[in-house]
Amino acid sequence: MRLPPRPQERIDRSRELTFFFEGEPRHGFPGDTVGSALFASGRRVFSRSFKYHRPRGLLCCSGQCPNCLMQVDGVPNVRVCTMPLREGARVRGQNVLGSLDRDVMSVVDKIGGPFTPVGFYYRTMIRPRRAWPLYERFLRNVAGLGKIDRGAGRTRRFDTEHRRVEVLVIGGGRAGIEAARAAAARGEQVVLVDEGLGPGERAAGGSFEVIAPARALGIYEGGLVPVDAGQVLIRFRARRIVVATGAIEQPLVFPGNDLVGVMLPGAVRRLTDEWSLRPGSRAVVIGADERALSVVAELRSAGTEIARVVDLRAESPRRIAAEGKKGRLASVLVDGEGLDCDLLVMSGGRQPAYSLLAQAGARIEYDAGRGVFVPIELPASVEAVGAVAGELPSGATPAATYEGGGKARGKCFVCVCEDVTTKDVRRAIAEGFDSIELAKRYTTVTMGPCQGRLCQLPSVRLYARENGTDEAAIGRTTARPPWAPVSLGLLAGRGHEPARRTSIHERHVQLGARMMWTGAWRRVHSYGDPAGEVRAVHEAVGAIDVSTLGKILVSGPDAAAFLERLYPNRFGDLRPGRIRYSVLGTDAGRIMDDGTIARLDDDRFYVTTTSTGADVVSEWLEWWNAVWGMGVEVVNLTGALAAVNVAGPRARELLGRLTDLDVSNESFSYLDAKQAHVAGVPCLLLRIGFVGELGYELHCSSPYGEYLWSTLLERGADLGLRPFGLEAQRVLRLEKQHILVGQDTDSESNALEAGMPWVVKFDKDEFVGKWALEHVRERGLRERLVGFEMTGWTVPPEGGQIVVDGRPAGRVTSARWSGELRRAIGLAWVPAALAEEDAELAIRVDGRLEQARVRLRPFLDPDGERLRS
Amino acid sequence: MKDVFRQRRMWRPRGELKRRYDVVIVGGGSHGLATAYYLAKNHGITDVAVLERSYIGSGAAGRNTTIIRSNYRTPEGVAFYGRSVELYERLAAELDFNLLFSQHGHLTLAHSDRALITMTERAEVNQLLGVDSRVVDRDGVAGLCPELNLSREVTWPIEGALYHRRGGIIRHDAVVWGLARGADRRGVEIHPGTEVTGIESSNGRVTGVRTTRGDIACDTVVSATAGWSTLVADLAGVPLPITTHILQAFVTEPLKPFLDVIIVSSQMHVYISQTDRGEILIGAEIEPYTTYLGTGTFGFLEDSARHTLELFPQLEHAAVLRQWTGLCDLSPDYSPILGVTEVGGFLVSCGWGTYGFKAAPIVGTTLAELVATGRTPELIAPFTLERFSTDSLVSELAAAAVSH
Amino acid sequence: MSELEFLSTDRTRTGGGFEPVFRSPLADALAAAGPDVRDLSALGKVEVRGDVEGFDGLASAERIPLTPGRTLFLCAPEETARLREALADPSRTVVDVTGALAGLELRGERLLRRLTDLDLDGLPAVGAVARVTTIVLRTGEEFRLFFPQEYARSMAEVVLDAAAGL
Ligand SMILES: Cc1cc2nc3c(=O)[nH]c(=O)nc-3n(C[C@H](O)[C@H](O)[C@H](O)COP(=O)(O)OP(=O)(O)OC[C@H]3O[C@@H](n4cnc5c(N)ncnc54)[C@H](O)[C@@H]3O)c2cc1C
């Protein structure tokens, strides 16, 4: 079916490629697109339309319209006219019930029914309400084009690349190439991208780089131009962006304008020149400018007979209508003159492809002289050249529509993507959707896959005519990026998410730990036996990796004053070598974090935060430091240091084996901080007790974390040491009623109601959030965070409700079974009236109410004897 | 079926502005139109003008991702949104306009133990207040949405979810048009292309508004201007504790039915649904900055795509068709601000953040009642502007972020 | 307690049955890497806040300005102590970040383009590499990356994966 070899053809006839259409083998050549090869194999129907399931064929042959969307190798909605042909490609039609040639759904086109009028679905299927789900199921099934394979995983590799260039030229037509050449000649570094295959050759010999086929998706924030280059998304940042996207041939609006065999001039040109195909045997050509009409020569050279040429500059037909058989063009009527033909080339002028410019901030205005919208007032560092800038040959402005009485009553499409006809538009206007934006939403014109490329201008023309005004008054709808559809796969790229691991991570994995996420950190949930881990801490000694704790060094002569002003607790009087706990409050007095602060010497404090709070607290400190101009140094050491908490009655014995430091209770007491070598590694030792037993936190430089951990495990084995994870820690701290910020508190909790009035020093002159806490004190406590113990054996759900009079009145924030206490215990927010020792709580568990009693003091070791021993 | 073919105007063409109305509503979004509709329908107050600076539904109403649900966290919120969902369920029949309300359920994913606690809390509160809501485990999630990737070898493994059977999505424009038609047919005047540029008051009471099309006298002004609330309240001299942010969303090319339930993941900053048109609709978290520029960012597309594909790797080839942004008026406790202000006759509906569309009918009914009776209905009493000076916040923080 | 020894990696003591082992955060992650990727984590790294304008204490140390007022010095592992001492000055805060930062050396501009949006002709610079804040240095086609050690494995995975895609 090919013509004899032609000078500009792009196919390599020496080699044949085999691909499959609906399972049947077909052939093409290298240089073909899937579309051209299918056309060569005799296929004319490429898709079925969205609503009416009308057969559709190649219209633009340049990736602008919805007519050739097919499924290729499992990928839906591929425009086959621009998709390079590959050996073995599997191609299928989509949105059909049956086949492309015989689609059962096309009855919709013939009988009309409720699907015909625009917005039909707003008016129907309202009653009875019970039936709506059924109707809806049906609606959903008929909507949509491509199909997703539910079971599929990710199959392709997509990468992201970042490029910086001096000049980025978008579009490789004549103007783009000229601009690229000129810039390169000035010594600028230039990259040109084009969505077609051609410019590579056209630019040959130029001293600039060409990337094609590659589509610029938009001009985004900060001049970012993402380019879809197939398997790679290139994110360009250019000093200068030259937009040379040309102009898009516009269809004419007449009955039957969507029939298979109606084409735009560009399609004809590409079929004949590039792939040596004859677009039809007998043609009618109707065009508004020179370029459109010049296809006549191409057609002749391809052996197509020309039945009639209508030059819209010279004549102004009132009526045009195309008629077909089985959806394929059979004849054209021009003002009543019937012409048999199988090809109708139409062109209503060319519309500058301004979308990228509009997104970049250019103003777009209607140019009445040329009958198109043109960009004006470009933003800095963006240029437009060639047709997109409005450099177009003068042509005629076609009529808004060529419908008219007579016998041609076929559908007359304004928008082929969404199957919107002139009748629909008129109806929308008559119903009151009289502004273009409202009409767009009602009729969905410009909202389909072509993104307005082929329907924006015709619909504005029609709107102007029907409203008795002009195009300028109607305006255009806002074009929304991206400029071309882009797959989620390409956007996602490789999809790695940064993850933080402690320097001891690998050892945990070796120990068979179950890992979990806390923020970006990977942490140990347990080593398989949380209850046993808890027991080890109570009875012998345990070790937990707490490297994720936030660690911030605050130093400088004003460091004490700074912390004093920031935290509700007092730090000015903290002696070097001592540690104090505090919560950190927001300006509104809410708890944002908590942790211990050790004073290392006069000018230096070591602040710890929760694992998830490290960055926020560090920024918070820096911010206040700047606000108050205190000149304190804030250094976030979170990742720099590994930390292990060694806790349990035998912790001292273990530590004694590893260090020269005097670890006796007298010289290293509870809440002391010391520096010493442990197992040969310099450490900061903090004697604190989050888990309630005698314990030491050892902080050392990260690269030694793993060594320190292994040594502890090794030297502690005979003492019964066990590593423990977060789950065991949660139980242990709950037995002590130590809170977990973020779990036991939320963004509204304050220290007073959370039961920690002792960390709030109202007698300080000032501290962040003081006024708010004073207000809370004055208004009285409304709710309280308290401990509770279940009367029965059930552990209530965390998040469970305290019920008073059948209404939610409080909530359980933590709850666990304590093996040590042989009881279910927890923390809960309760109305202040219930915050009394022994008060009874009703907690909802599986829909029933279970009893609990309030416990205001730690369940275990309430006086902290174990901690201090 | 007859009405389907009969061509009938939705509303009267815009007329001249009168010099005086009983009630002026600023903002032709879902809240402004709902208030007008219920004023006319429930209270027979029809001397009402809705003034809209652009076209109706041009603001967040026409840009939002339309999630409708009531599984909130606070008892006040649950009761309020619960009533709104009920109203929405009946609204299509009431307006005789199909709103394409697609109630296929709403799944909020939990990727950690801690998230499960929040879900449990919501489920328990919801159940106590009679809202259909429960926590489901991994198997439960798999049963409700077999398409989800439940592998543990991902960044955010799914540990469970909060399931809300009555959650759904709706066609936003239909809601706007249906309400506008309902209001118009009852005599309310709708004035697109009419921007309010000033609010007049004397002795602490509203006396009228100034607009780009002339001045109007009135006793009551309702500002339902969402993303523009602070600007409009400013005209009345009422400061609002609100920050305005942009929120982005996008749709893919339409696909055959793939996903019925709505999938929300606050931790991954993404939520996904499929509309009746077949588009996969994806949204994210609000942007941290304020701007009225309305341009979307590419970073948003990339992040959302990455997160979406972790949940649904099958969507690798689904192609993004268009993206857009809208404005969100965020209050400090993520609950709305409704009703009276210190200026007599100046009422507000604002503080809607990313979740106000679902509230349109309840806002409309309660504000209409307030205008008609002068009394604040009980359902909205917790949401007064005054709560910020009495420290009586209604914190939805755990429920609203990204959940819409 | 004037010096914060626990921040340094070169103050360990061997003896008494203890032999501390410095373990690079990249040790496991780079096991499978080719010769084009080198682990620089053991290099001495010292961050200084304050003025280093007139500093000429250790000629062999490499100086990388991070922000006005913040400078990173790189040196051979055994020189770290000398560098710290030389820098010590009441007007500056000197922090040994040897243990805090992992280091990677890579070859090839194309590989870097797959990892970062930074202007590769404008290095050194601090910016996101694989979404992790990283200090990036360049010598010809050789690039050095320094980033928080806790991201080491994550970063190595991304780098090796990107290289595989070229
Ligand atoms: C991307 C996005 C997704 C969202 N998703 C959801 C969701 O899933 N579920 C949900 O419930 N909510 C969602 N929301 C929030 C919801 O859309 C809004 O809270 C809600 O629509 C606000 O009420 P409205 O419709 O009345 O506002 P709008 O539609 O914004 O109405 C305000 C109107 O006031 C007009 N106006 C402003 N100033 C003036 C003036 N001076 N004079 C005259 N008119 C003026 C504006 O033009 C505008 O039309 C989302 C929001 C966005 C942006």
Ligand code: FES
């Ligand atoms: S024919 Fe392929 S996109 Fe138009």
